[in-house]
Amino acid sequence: MPAGLQIFDANGNVVLDTNDRMSRVLGSFWISASGSLTHGGLTTGQPFAIFCSHTVNSMPRFQFSGASMWWDYPWGGSPASGYVVFGVY
Numbered sequence: 001m002p003a004g005l006q007i008f009d010a011n012g013n014v015v016l017d018t019n020d021r022m023s024r025v026l027g028s029f030w031i032s033a034s035g036s037l038t039h040g041g042l043t044t045g046q047p048f049a050i051f052c053s054h055t056v057n058s059m060p061r062f063q064f065s066g067a068s069m070w071w072d073y074p075w076g077g078s079p080a081s082g083y084v085v086f087g088v089y
Contacts, residue, residue, distance in 0.1 A: 029084055034060075042066070
């Protein structure tokens with residue numbers, strides 16, 4: 001028998017179902033150039049990265065392999081700086 005949590009709105013629509021994928025944020029940091037990060041939690045699910053910036057400069061490309069994440073700016077132009085929130089789902 002399935003187990004989990006389901007939350008419904010006033011009309012009976014599912015708002016949250018824990019049998020769907022739920023994300024887990026592992027951390028955040030500031031970037032302004034290409035770089036890399038190693039975090040063991042990246043191996044515990046499908047990794048993701050969200051980039052938040054107030055500029056319209058060249059955006060970073062994120063890649064993952066095992067416990068490593070790296071980013072670069074392959075599209076040229078001035079690299080955008082901003083916060084990265086990363087985790088797994």
